[in-house]
Each structure stands twice: as structure tokens, then as C-alpha cells.
Amino acid sequence: MSVTASQVHGAVQTLTQSSDTLFLLLGAIMVFLMHAGFAFLEVGTVRHKNQVNALVKILADFGISALAYFFIGYWVAYGANFFADAQTLSQGNGYELVKFFFLLTFAAAIPAIVSGGIAERARFYPILVATFFTVGLVYPVFEGMIWNGNFGLQAWFESQFGYGFHDFAGSVVVHGVGGWIALVAVLFLGMRKGRIRAGKHTNFAPSNIPFLALGAWILCVGWFGFNVMSAQTLNGISGLVAMNSLMAMVGGIVAALIAGKNDPGFIHNGPLAGLVAICAGSDLMHPIGSLITGAVAGALFVYLFTYLQNKTKIDDVLGVWPLHGVCGAWGGIAAGIFGQTALGGLGGVSFVVQLLGTLVGIGIAVGGALVVYGIINKVSGLRLSEEDEFNGADLAIHKISATSDD
Structure with a gap:
């Protein structure tokens, strides 16, 4: 029995589609696992009376994010929806469905980032409402601009400067947006009770x-799925992305x-700053440029977090604004610096555009967050009562503590 060229081509195409689908599914699972990292990072940082709330918030936020992104956010960003029949949706081995799962894990990182900043004094359901609108509307607007060419922003950059805005895995699209949304939420909530004593700042030690x-x-390991698998196909996978992620992580560790x-808190957040x-620019830079990028980010986090905690009334519990907001912005700009061929990069990027x-x-991020959190704050309030904050979010909201009294 002879095999025709078309049959061979079809078999190869099917194998390629299946491989790409599996590749992206593994990436989605790795990034989904990162949400456990967000949860335990917050659990270890907040006081004992708020540990249950930290765990519940991250999982509840993921559920609300999935609904918001499924029904609204993915459509806003990519003009696609899931209202066809299952047979149509599963064409091509369901690659588009797995792509949604992968991008959902990115979108759900927004409230996971915010959660660390607003910990210990935020009301539960108003924050879930904010999650729905930030993931369903605010984040997808910018995501669609950069990763789908919506609203002509990328086309304008290309026509004016010769290059579009480059954000391979989301320094700005995900982390920057999440960090700046978090800053707005933190400002609306104000400082935790007891932070100012006798006119001086008091820091609560990690629990x-x-x-x-x-x-x-967990976050460090999952980040290699976040970055490397942003290629979204086996054919696009790059060892350079893995190497650059590694070197930036190392730079962040050493600088912190x-x-x-x-300080163990800084040392464990340093690699995260570098990875953000x-x-x-992980697909563009030379590894030495990545090392420098990560080192700058690690130092930025330490100095900014220390300044915020000791000199200002911005009570960002996990330092998510410096970690994600500032380091994410630095990453977007750094791609325009170390991505240049003169500095060993692959080129194809403009500093001005970045x-x-x-x-x-x-x-x-800031404009959208002001609208979302401003309206919710007016309608229902964002902050726990003074008594509930004193007792802790675990008992006030969930009626249970992290450990028994036995």
C-alpha cells in the first residue's frame, strides 16, 4: 500500500499541531503552578492572623479571573469567543483552547500581584469585584494593543520609529500593569493599623x-514556563530565552x-525582580545584558521597598509595586537598551518605542485602576473595619485561623 505525499503532509501537520498543543499545555500548567508561589509568598510574609485569607484570595481570584477572561477579557484582547459548538472549538487538537488557558494564567497574575500589596486590611468580595473588572477590561485593553495590534498603537510605533513595542513574555503587559494597578489599590486602602507608632514607622516581620x-x-521554577513557553510553539522555542532568564535571576539574587x-526576604525576592x-527582552538580549538587567532590578527592589516601608505612607505589604510595577517598567526599557546589536543583542527594537x-x-493601568477601585470604594468600601483588621482577616472573613489552638 503506497503512501501519498498528501498523507505524509497531513500526518506531519497533525503531529506538529499535537506537539504544539502539548507544549503550550505544559507551559499553561507551569504558569498555573506559579499561583501557588504567589500564595505561599504572601502566606509567609503576612502575620499569622491573615494567612488563611492569603491562600483563599489567590484561589478565589483565579476563579473570578477565569470567568472574566473567558466571557470578556479574551474577546477584548483577541476578538475571539467560545460560543461555537465543541466540535468547532476542538479543531486543530484544541490548540486555541490551550492558548486561552495559557494566556488566562497570565491574566490571572494581575490580581495575584495586587493581592500581595493590599494584604491584611482589604475586604473580600469588593476585591473580587475589582478582580473581575481589572482582568475582564483593564488588562486586556493593553494586552490586545501589544500582543494583537489593537487600536493601531503598534502600527503607529512601526510607522514612526521603524519598530513595534517588544514585550516577549510580559514585563510590562503583565507585571508592569499588575504592579501599577496594585499601587492604586494600596493608596485607596491606606496604611495598616499599627504601622506608625510614636511618629515612627514600624515594620511587621514575616510570619x-x-x-x-x-x-x-515555586515562582522561580514556574517562570521558565512563563518565559520560554511564551514562544507558544515548539518551533519557536529558544535556548536564549532560558539562558537569559537564568542569568537575570542570578543577577537579581546577587544584587539583593x-x-x-x-535579609532573607530580600534574597528570596531578588530573583523574582530579575525574572520580572x-x-x-529575554528573546533579544545577550546573557551578560540579562545579568545586568536582573542585577539592576534586584537592587531597585531592595532600595525602593526599604524606602516605601520606612519613609512613606504607602503600605505595600509584599512590595509588589517595586517588584512588579517598577522592575516590570525597567524590563520594558531594558529591552530597548540591551536588545541593541551594539550591546550584543539581536536588534529589531527601539529604545524610544520601549x-x-x-x-x-x-x-x-493607573487610569483603569482609579476607575475600578474608585467606584468600588465609593459604593461599598474596600477596607475592613478597624475591629476586623485587629482580629485578622482569617477570623473576620473566613471564621477560621491557620492553626488550631490545640
Whole structure:
């Protein structure tokens, strides 16, 4: 029995589609696992009376994010919906469905980022409402602009400067947007009770360093799915992305180790700062440029977090604005610096475009968050009562503590 060329082509095409689908599914699972990292990082940082709330918030936020992104956000960003029959949806081995799952895990990172900033004093259901609108509307607007060419922003960049805005895995699209949304939410909520004593700032020590470290490790491992698998196909996979992610992580560790003076909280957040910053240019930079990018991010996090906690009334519990907002913005700009061929990069990127695109992302995040959190704050309020905050979110909201009294 002879095999025709068309049959061979069809078999190869089917194998390629199946392989790409599996590849992207594994990436989606790895990024989904990162949400456990977000949860344990927060659990280890907040006080004991707020640990249950930290765990519940991350999982509840993911559920609300999935609904918002499924029905609204994915349509806003990519003009696609899921109202066809199952046979139509599953064509091509269901690659488009797995792509949705993968991008959903990115979208759901927005409220996971916010959660760390607003910990210990936020009401539960108003924050879930905010999650629905930030994931369903605010985030997809910028996501669609950058990753789908919506509203002509990328076309304008290309016509004016010769290059579009480059953000391979979301330094600005995901982390920058999430961090700047978090800053707005933190400002609406104000400082936790007891932070100012006798006119001086008082910092609450992390409740569980092993849990904090576990969260950081989970995030570090999952980040290689976040970055490498942003190629979305086996054919597009790049060892350069993996190497650059590794070197940026190392740069963040070393910089935080030095700048943070051996503080375990800083050391475990340092690699995360480096990984946030490298997302945008991980497919362009030379590994040495990535090392520098990560080191700058690690130092930025330490100094900004220390300044916020000791000198301002911005009570960002996990430091998500410096970690994701500022380091994410730095990553977008760094791609325009170290992505240049003169500095060993692959080129095809403009510093001016990277700067402008980053500012657009920040503007959309801040503007959208002001509307969402401003309206919710007016309608229902965002903050727990003073008594509930004193007792802790675990008992006030969930009626149970993290550990028994036995």
C-alpha cells in the first residue's frame, strides 16, 4: 500500500499541531503552578492572623479571573469567543483552547500581584469585584494593543520609529500593569493599623520564612514556563530565552544579597525582580545584558521597598509595586537598551518605542485602576473595619485561623 505525499503532509501537520498543543499545555500548567508561589509568598510574609485569607484570595481570584477572561477579557484582547459548538472549538487538537488557558494564567497574575500589596486590611468580595473588572477590561485593553495590534498603537510605533513595542513574555503587559494597578489599590486602602507608632514607622516581620522561601522557589521554577513557553510553539522555542532568564535571576539574587545585607526576604525576592525584568527582552538580549538587567532590578527592589516601608505612607505589604510595577517598567526599557546589536543583542527594537510603550502601559493601568477601585470604594468600601483588621482577616472573613489552638 503506497503512501501519498498528501498523507505524509497531513500526518506531519497533525503531529506538529499535537506537539504544539502539548507544549503550550505544559507551559499553561507551569504558569498555573506559579499561583501557588504567589500564595505561599504572601502566606509567609503576612502575620499569622491573615494567612488563611492569603491562600483563599489567590484561589478565589483565579476563579473570578477565569470567568472574566473567558466571557470578556479574551474577546477584548483577541476578538475571539467560545460560543461555537465543541466540535468547532476542538479543531486543530484544541490548540486555541490551550492558548486561552495559557494566556488566562497570565491574566490571572494581575490580581495575584495586587493581592500581595493590599494584604491584611482589604475586604473580600469588593476585591473580587475589582478582580473581575481589572482582568475582564483593564488588562486586556493593553494586552490586545501589544500582543494583537489593537487600536493601531503598534502600527503607529512601526510607522514612526521603524519598530513595534517588544514585550516577549510580559514585563510590562503583565507585571508592569499588575504592579501599577496594585499601587492604586494600596493608596485607596491606606496604611495598616499599627504601622506608625510614636511618629515612627514600624515594620511587621514575616510570619513564616520557610513558606516565603517556598513561594519564591515555586515562582522561580514556574517562570521558565512563563518565559520560554511564551514562544507558544515548539518551533519557536529558544535556548536564549532560558539562558537569559537564568542569568537575570542570578543577577537579581546577587544584587539583593548585597543590597539587602543578607535579609532573607530580600534574597528570596531578588530573583523574582530579575525574572520580572527579563520577560520583555529575554528573546533579544545577550546573557551578560540579562545579568545586568536582573542585577539592576534586584537592587531597585531592595532600595525602593526599604524606602516605601520606612519613609512613606504607602503600605505595600509584599512590595509588589517595586517588584512588579517598577522592575516590570525597567524590563520594558531594558529591552530597548540591551536588545541593541551594539550591546550584543539581536536588534529589531527601539529604545524610544520601549520607553513610550512602557508609559502607555502604566497610564492604562493607573487610569483603569482609579476607575475600578474608585467606584468600588465609593459604593461599598474596600477596607475592613478597624475591629476586623485587629482580629485578622482569617477570623473576620473566613471564621477560621491557620492553626488550631490545640
